[in-house]
Amino acid sequence: MKELEERIRRDGIVKPGNVLKVDAFLNHQCDVKLFDQMGREWARLFAGKQIDKILTIEASGIGIACVAARHFGDVPVVFAKKAQSINLDGDQYVTKVYSFTKQREFPVIVSKRFLNPGEHVLLIDDFLANGKAMEGLIELCHEAGVVVEGIGIAIEKGFQDGGAKLREAGYDLQSLAIVDSMDPETGAITFREA
Numbered sequence: 001m002k003e004l005e006e007r008i009r010r011d012g013i014v015k016p017g018n019v020l021k022v023d024a025f026l027n028h029q030c031d032v033k034l035f036d037q038m039g040r041e042w043a044r045l046f047a048g049k050q051i052d053k054i055l056t057i058e059a060s061g062i063g064i065a066c067v068a069a070r071h072f073g074d075v076p077v078v079f080a081k082k083a084q085s086i087n088l089d090g091d092q093y094v095t096k097v098y099s100f101t102k103q104r105e106f107p108v109i110v111s112k113r114f115l116n117p118g119e120h121v122l123l124i125d126d127f128l129a130n131g132k133a134m135e136g137l138i139e140l141c142h143e144a145g146v147v148v149e150g151i152g153i154a155i156e157k158g159f160q161d162g163g164a165k166l167r168e169a170g171y172d173l174q175s176l177a178i179v180d181s182m183d184p185e186t187g188a189i190t191f192r193e194a
């Protein structure tokens, strides 16, 4: 998606350790107009699919998923929580995920009330790197008996293996920008051709 690639080039900062910092518009300060364009693009890419619900994971996926939902008939957005809470009651689907930016494992929890067997779900997130967050959400979806219709990612880092694993597994993965290389020394970023 041209607008997203241009914004990454303009405001993204390449950090050592395969980190692309896009907190000026994606995952700290949020450009809601850009989110809206992203939602419209996913709606085009997943047109014709039955999407009953969007599932994401806290924290950075939430805003993007909520804006995207406006383009999928205002379907509910469920986000997996990364901590137990007294506010989480009843039966839960639980797994564990290694967090890329926090560099430790977190529980990933969704109340059983919000994933119902037979529902068709779209997974949305801001980044795809090694695929740990998506693997965790997919595991919960399988446990719940819901159908994963597709996976919408804002920025895939194509030089890490999450995307390849998901495509090999047969998922309909639509990443709006795929970074093929980035250089922390020069700041140069190359994108995969659509």
Ligand SMILES: O=P(O)(O)OC[C@H]1O[C@H](OP(=O)(O)OP(=O)(O)O)[C@H](O)[C@@H]1O
Binding pocket: 027, 057, 058, 059, 060, 061, 098, 099, 100, 101, 102, 125, 126, 127, 128, 129, 130, 131, 132, 133, 134, 162
């Ligand atoms: O493909 P992966 O290797 O799993 O990396 C992608 C995940 O990493 C980030 O989550 P993180 O927990 O680092 O940060 P967040 O809490 O800001 O969402 C991002 O939001 C994705 O969920």
Ligand SMILES: O=c1[nH]c(=O)c2nc[nH]c2[nH]1
Binding pocket: 018, 019, 020, 021, 022, 023, 027, 100, 101, 127, 128, 129
């Ligand atoms: O801000 C971020 N930059 C990244 O490179 C990344 N990879 C996974 N999650 C990420 N979040």
